Amino acid sequence: MPAKSKEKLGIGVIGCGNISMTYLRNAALFGGIELRACADISADMAALRAKEYGIRALGVDALLADPEIDLVLNLTIPAAHFDISFSALSAGKHVFTEKPLATSASDGRRLVAEAAKRGLLLGSAPDTFLGAAGRRARRLMDEGAIGRPVTGTAFMMGRGMEHWHPNPQFYYQPGGGPVFDMGPYYLTMLVNLLGPVERVMAMATRGQEE
Structure with a gap:
């Protein structure tokens, strides 16, 4: 060693x-x-x-x-x-x-x-907002390339953690799920580009019975 x-x-x-x-x-x-x-x-x-x-x-x-x-x-x-x-x-x-x-x-x-x-x-984590795409977007916005930003949006689509992760059980327990596990990537990028969150509104539905 x-x-x-x-x-x-x-x-x-x-x-x-x-x-x-x-x-x-x-x-x-x-x-x-x-x-x-x-x-x-x-x-x-x-x-x-x-x-x-x-x-x-x-x-x-x-x-x-x-x-x-x-x-x-x-x-x-x-x-x-x-x-x-x-x-x-x-x-x-x-x-x-x-x-x-x-x-x-x-x-x-x-x-x-x-x-x-x-x-x-x-x-x-995540530190992905510091990657090339995030830094370029930040620079372009600072330079006024798109004018005054008024909104941002992000979407995540997938068929389930169990289709690729070797131990997906954590994803379906407290602290897991799309908001805790994948949401930080999108939220961090949006905060970096648009500024801190002032208000939160949420709604949810269940697509099918368990």
Whole structure:
């Protein structure tokens, strides 16, 4: 295993499921960070990812207590986001979590307050609005290319998470579903382009009986 750099931000990954491979693979593209350990509710899954990427497999508590971990990357299911992120902040670690930040606004505010109290950084996916398309749209709007924007809209269509995700159960539990799981991509882009949300209106229907 390569020697640990004291000048790099040590990353510990909690949650070694489907999305973790994207983060673990792309980590090599960033010079200022270093993968150091991973943990999962399944010890076998953590061991597999550790072997694939040359890092240590630890239990969650051991990873949170590890002095070589500066930032916890929270890739657990949505219902576990708050507990893992709060525990990481309490252990003095910076946190970046997959979306949503938490499954309720009150829990999200608790995380923000805890990070501020401890002087720690807290971030949440998605960061896709920082991609090429989002930045170009932002620049064109700033330059007045489309005049004064008055509205924005976004749509998501799909036949179900179970048609591609290897473990889709989380999608149909509290904290999952299209609004929590996919909505952040569209809402973040709209907020970035149009500004903060002032009012919310919602309506829903069920297309068929269960």
